[in-house]
Amino acid sequence: VHWGLAFGVLFCIAMYVLVRHTTWGFALRIVGGNPRAAQLAGLPHSRLVVAACFLGGAAAGLAGMVEVAAVHGTANASLIAGYGYTGILVAFIARQNPIAIIPVAILLGGIASSGGMLQRRLDLPDATVQVLQGMAFLMILAGETMFGRFKIFQPRQAAA
Amino acid sequence: MSDIGLWGVPLAVLGGALRVSTPFLFVSLGETITERSGRINLGLEGILVMGAMSGYAVSYWTGSPWAGVLAAGIAGLLLGLLHGLICNLPRVNDIAVGIGIMLFGTGLAFFLGKPFIQPKAPSLPSISFGDWSSLPQLQSALQVNPLFLIGIALAFFLAWAFRSTRWGLVVRMVGDNSDAARAMGYKLNVVRTLATAAGGFLSGIGGSFLSLYYPGSWSEGLSSGQGLMAVALVIFARWNPVNCFFAALLFGGAGSLGPALQSVGVTTGYYLFNAAPYLLTLGIMIATCSTRHALAGAPGELSINR
Numbered sequence: 001v002h003w004g005l006a007f008g009v010l011f012c013i014a015m016y017v018l019v020r021h022t023t024w025g026f027a028l029r030i031v032g033g034n035p036r037a038a039q040l041a042g043l044p045h046s047r048l049v050v051a052a053c054f055l056g057g058a059a060a061g062l063a064g065m066v067e068v069a070a071v072h073g074t075a076n077a078s079l080i081a082g083y084g085y086t087g088i089l090v091a092f093i094a095r096q097n098p099i100a101i102i103p104v105a106i107l108l109g110g111i112a113s114s115g116g117m118l119q120r121r122l123d124l125p126d127a128t129v130q131v132l133q134g135m136a137f138l139m140i141l142a143g144e145t146m147f148g149r150f151k152i153f154q155p156r157q158a159a160a
Numbered sequence: 161m162s163d164i165g166l167w168g169v170p171l172a173v174l175g176g177a178l179r180v181s182t183p184f185l186f187v188s189l190g191e192t193i194t195e196r197s198g199r200i201n202l203g204l205e206g207i208l209v210m211g212a213m214s215g216y217a218v219s220y221w222t223g224s225p226w227a228g229v230l231a232a233g234i235a236g237l238l239l240g241l242l243h244g245l246i247c248n249l250p251r252v253n254d255i256a257v258g259i260g261i262m263l264f265g266t267g268l269a270f271f272l273g274k275p276f277i278q279p280k281a282p283s284l285p286s287i288s289f290g291d292w293s294s295l296p297q298l299q300s301a302l303q304v305n306p307l308f309l310i311g312i313a314l315a316f317f318l319a320w321a322f323r324s325t326r327w328g329l330v331v332r333m334v335g336d337n338s339d340a341a342r343a344m345g346y347k348l349n350v351v352r353t354l355a356t357a358a359g360g361f362l363s364g365i366g367g368s369f370l371s372l373y374y375p376g377s378w379s380e381g382l383s384s385g386q387g388l389m390a391v392a393l394v395i396f397a398r399w400n401p402v403n404c405f406f407a408a409l410l411f412g413g414a415g416s417l418g419p420a421l422q423s424v425g426v427t428t429g430y431y432l433f434n435a436a437p438y439l440l441t442l443g444i445m446i447a448t449c450s451t452r453h454a455l456a457g458a459p460g461e462l463s464i465n466r
Binding site for chain 2: 082085086088127129130131132133134137138141142144145
């Protein structure tokens with residue numbers, strides 16, 4: 001365990017507070033949920049979107065910094081490992097909730113990093129874990145359709 | 161006669177454009193069909209890699225590269241169908257599923273393609289258009305793959321089909337105004353699933369070009385994001401098949417600028433020139449966009465425009 005995890009958890013909590021408990025976050029959610037309402041309310045639409053993009057880019061840059069400074073120790077071309085795309089899916093699976101990102105990200109990171117060992121121990125062919133991940137993603141995303149259809153999936157409150 | 165100095169640069173760029181642009185062309189044509197029907201399939205990267213793998217494998221087994229091309233198309237068709245069927249479920253986000261398909265397709269291709277990294281499969285023949293010239297550089301630049309010609313024909317065919325056939329009209333209507341299409345009694349999900357599957361078929365063929373012609377062998381680092389760039393090219397080409405062809409050519413040419421300059425001795429900024437196609441795309445996108453309205457020609461039902 002290195003300090004990157006602490007960075008990540010802190011960033012998640014900060015984002016949660018920012019998005020759920022500040023006026024700025026509320027404005028951001030309105031712009032995302034209903035742009036026309038946001039315009040009527042006089043919110044600076046494009047400024048909010050650009051600021052959110054800045055924050056997203058900052059988070060991704062932080063991830064790259066951690067990857068270089070704590071995991072590899074050097075910058076080289078093998079850094080490109082598809083974390084970016086997986087990260088987008090993590091956000092979808094966590095239903096855009098910054099706190100929920102923590103367990104999802106830890107789970108996926110765990111699958112990915114234990115994959116090599118698992119394949120050697122169980123004598124599985126290469127890339128088994130990638131297939132597993134891909135199938136899991138597709139199942140979970142297809143499972144979105146269940147949301148709201150059964151009682152236990154009912155949202156507790158109307159979405160803000 | 162073989163030393164032509166700096167003239168080698170535009171020649172190499174031309175050759176690179178003809179050689180590299182085919183997968184971009186096929187994938188962006190496929191994505192055009194899909195997006196015209198109102199869905200985005202970001203999984204074309206995975207489909208491309210999967211097509212490359214299955215095309216190589218079948219070409220190795222049967223000894224016929226064209227069977228490989230067909231198999232690649234069918235593999236792409238199946239993955240596209242999977243994307244289409246999952247997105248038919250209510251409340252499912254097509255972009256997220258697309259990224260899922262991308263990871264699934266590349267993972268599956270690596271999983272199944274392990275035994276095919278070593279053996280040599282027969283590759284596609286090339287047609288030489290440079291025989292009239294005595295310059296070996298020009299001759300090698302004008303070595304054209306038949307798939308490239310098929311791609312050009314397909315681009316013009318699709319442009320015609322979108323404009324003046326009933327099927328093209330249905331696909332465009334489903335993509336532009338789903339209410340109108342529903343009122344006319346067309347089944348949205350069926351049209352979109354078929355469009356996604358057709359897009360997957362074309363992307364799979366684009367993948368087979370990668371493994372069967374250039375670079376010409378199957379390896380895990382084969383695609384390096386070409387499928388994703390092709391999706392961006394569709395926006396760049398304003399959802400127009402003929403523009404897709406020019407965009408793919410431009411992109412391929414810009415991509416071979418770095419190696420071309422290197423071959424004549426300009427080595428400074430090699431990696432910077434490798435970024436040229438991306439810079440070019442970004443620049444043109446910024447220059448042609450506007451905050452006041454959606455991009456001209458964008459299908460109205462795309463989830464990014466709604």
